[in-house]
Amino acid sequence: MNQPTILDLIGTGPNGWGMALAAATVMTILIAVAGFAIGAVIGVFGAWAKVSGGPVTRGIAGFYTTVLRGIPDLLVIYLFYFGGSAAVTAIGRLFGAEGFIGFPGFLAGALAVGITSGAQQTEVFRGAFKAVHPGELEAATACGMSRSLRFRRILAPLTLRHAIPGMGNVWQVVLKESALVSVTGVVELLRQSQIGAGSTGLPFDFYVIAAAIYLAISTVSGGLLQLGEKRFTRGVRRG
Amino acid sequence: MDLPFLYETFLSLVAAVPLTLQLAASAIVLGAFLALGLALCRLSGILPLDWFARTYIFVFRGTPLLVQIFLIYYGLGQFREVRQSMFWVVLRDPYWCAVIALMLNTAAYSAEIIRGGLLSVPFGQIEAARACGMSRLMTFRRITLPLAIRQALPGYSNEMISMVKATSLASIITIMEVTGVAAKIISETYRAIEVFVVAGAIYLAINFILTRLVALAEYQLSPHLRQPAALPSTPTGAAR
Structure with a gap:
């Protein structure tokens, strides 16, 4: 029997895995986007706690960023996956359910990726906030803006301007971290490639395809981020 | 709190620490040499070398480390030529596959850090070395490289920490380092x-x-930023 070539594998023919790989790519992007969004929310609150919190909130936020940036992401994913399953099983037992209940891998993965990226985004937002010139905020107050208006019109856009390059870095990390979620059995790009590799005996081809798709996603999203950066810094005078 | 369980877990995890450290150290040391080579390729001004290094860095920074590990550990075994070659002794061993993947990965990130360090060496220093009559190689060894290392060290320490964290991925190809043992105990x-x-x-x-x-190494490498050691105080009257 002829070995299918790499083009057969990514096609939609009888030997093709094209549709499965496309679905898996969508799943990878979903995990990365969900994780990134959770991380952004945590990051905003973490930065807020670090910038204007009291000693206790500052301490908690500092502990969180130190710990989550110092331990491997895989360990966090295991914590959420197995810890979540243990918690769900215990709750199930309270309501009279029998046996083991698994925690959804997607949720565990997105939460784990979100919490690790949240630690990084806390630092990104904190740095970006520090880069906002105090004079801008003073001017807003002098114009009679209320705190919420000042936040919405001045502080948030200016912080975002400084934060975009850092957020871009975090996004690239999150995208690659999403591959670790494959250990929970979620059929994302890497898991799908493992399945394909197992059933065709062509691991090299499948992992090369996966690597190429990851490269494509990171290149395209990198370009989009650069566009966003351009848009948010159009008011900055250069040179 | 189940202290006996925690203690028992601690003992089994600490036993796996040497393997984690060994993986991280070999990847970082081997990767540093490769990274220096890549950084020099990028700065050489020779187009093919420059493009080779650029492509290498783009590919290894743009794909997940786990994919790279799988590609080396599972992927290369697909080819009979590889299975029959003399490299198979190394490539069928999960430990060496993990070291190779980690090394190739960290080299891509470190190359850019080292390149930044090399570029930050002020040209006046190199000019002074040349004026002293140093050859190109000696200038590089005595002046450029030490100054570049000093500049690159803070960024490089980030990369070293992420390598320590990255060794946890070796557990997925059956290596029982700290995360591997932890996952086994959890399951x-x-x-x-x-x-x-x-x-x-x-x-x-x-x-x-x-x-x-x-931080200690950085302190050792930047004596010019330190307060000079207090001189033994001379009795004030004796100087006159």
């Missing part, structure tokens, strides 16, 4: 939180010591 006992706390504390301790060591 046997389903006590994720306790095991996570112990394993996390071990990684934090490793990374803490690592940052202290790098």
Whole structure:
């Protein structure tokens, strides 16, 4: 029997895995986007706690960023996956359910990726906030803006301007971290490639395809981020 | 709190620390040489070398480390030529596959850090070395490289820490380092939180010591930024 070539594998023919790989790519992007969004929310609150919190909130936020940036992401994913399953099983037992209940891998993965990226985004937002010139905020107050208006019109856009390059870095990390979620059995790009590799005996081809798709996603999203950066810094005078 | 369980977990995880350290150290040391080569390729001004290094860095930074590990550990075994070659002794061993993947990966990130360090060496220093009659090689060895290392060290320490964290991925190809042992204990006992706390504390301790060591190296390498040591005080009257 002829070995299918790499083009057969990514096609939609009888030997093709094209549709499965496309679905898996969508799943990878979903995990990365969900994780990134959770991380952004945590990051905003973490930065807020670090910038204007009291000693206790500052301490908690500092502990969180130190710990989550110092331990491997895989360990966090295991914590959420197995810890979540243990918690769900215990709750199930309270309501009279029998046996083991698994925690959804997607949720565990997105939460784990979100919490690790949240630690990084806390630092990104904190740095970006520090880069906002105090004079801008003073001017807003002098114009009679209320705190919420000042936040919405001045502080948030200016912080975002400084934060975009850092957020871009975090996004690239999150995208690659999403591959670790494959250990929970979620059929994302890497898991799908493992399945394909197992059933065709062509691991090299499948992992090369996966690597190429990851490269494509990171290149395209990198370009989009650069566009966003351009848009948010159009008011900055250069040179 | 189940202290005996925590203690038992701690003992089994600490036994796996040497393997984690060994993986990280070999990847970082081997990767540093490769990274220096790549950085020099990028700065050589020779187009094919420059493009080779650029492509290498683009590919290895743009794909997940786990994919690279799988590509080397599972992927290369697909080819009969590889299985029959003399490299198969190395490539069928998960430990060496993990070291190779980690090394190739860290080289791509470190190359850019080292390139930044090399570019930050002020040209006046190189000019002064040339004026002293140093050859190109000696200038590089005595002037450019030490100054570049000093500049690149803070960025490089980040990369070293992420390498320590990245060794955890080796557990997925059956290597029983700290995360591997932790995952085994979790799946046997389903006590994720306790095991996570112990394993996390071990990684934090490793990374803490690592940052202290790098800070010490940075201190040693920048004597010009330190306060000069207080001179033994001369009796005021004797100088006159």
